[in-house]
Amino acid sequence: MKWLVLVLVLFLAACSQSTPTGNVVADEAQVVHVSVQGANYVFSEDSVDSSRPVKLVFDAAKLPGCSRVVTVPQYGAKKMITPEDNEITFEPLGSGPVRVACSMNMYTGELMVR
Numbered sequence: 001m002k003w004l005v006l007v008l009v010l011f012l013a014a015c016s017q018s019t020p021t022g023n024v025v026a027d028e029a030q031v032v033h034v035s036v037q038g039a040n041y042v043f044s045e046d047s048v049d050s051s052r053p054v055k056l057v058f059d060a061a062k063l064p065g066c067s068r069v070v071t072v073p074q075y076g077a078k079k080m081i082t083p084e085d086n087e088i089t090f091e092p093l094g095s096g097p098v099r100v101a102c103s104m105n106m107y108t109g110e111l112m113v114r
């Protein structure tokens with residue numbers, strides 16, 4: 001009888017492991033690191049996928065002057081980047097370039113969404 005219980009327990013354990021626990025991977029944000037070179041925002045990825053959220057992580061130490069005041073106009077985002085608060089997350093509404101600019105439009109960049 002004991003072996004039957006053991007088999008049952010192992011069977012149930014195997015079942016619970018193969019049961020999906022939610023679409024975690026699909027909802028996981030794509031992390032893109034952002035710094036400034038010259039007058040441009042430079043992204044660590046050439047492009048991102050339109051099906052998942054995008055998390056822009058700014059390197060606060062590499063944002064000169066007003067490039068710290070970042071806007072993502074298409075997604076209504078504006079943030080003063082600090083070392084403690086350096087992320088902007090958005091969910092792509094479709095494919096195409098997403099513009100990133102400082103609030104005065106001196107520093108600009110485009111991240112391609114595919």
Ligand SMILES: [Cu+2]
Pocket residue numbers: 066067102103104105106107
């Ligand atoms: Cu500016």
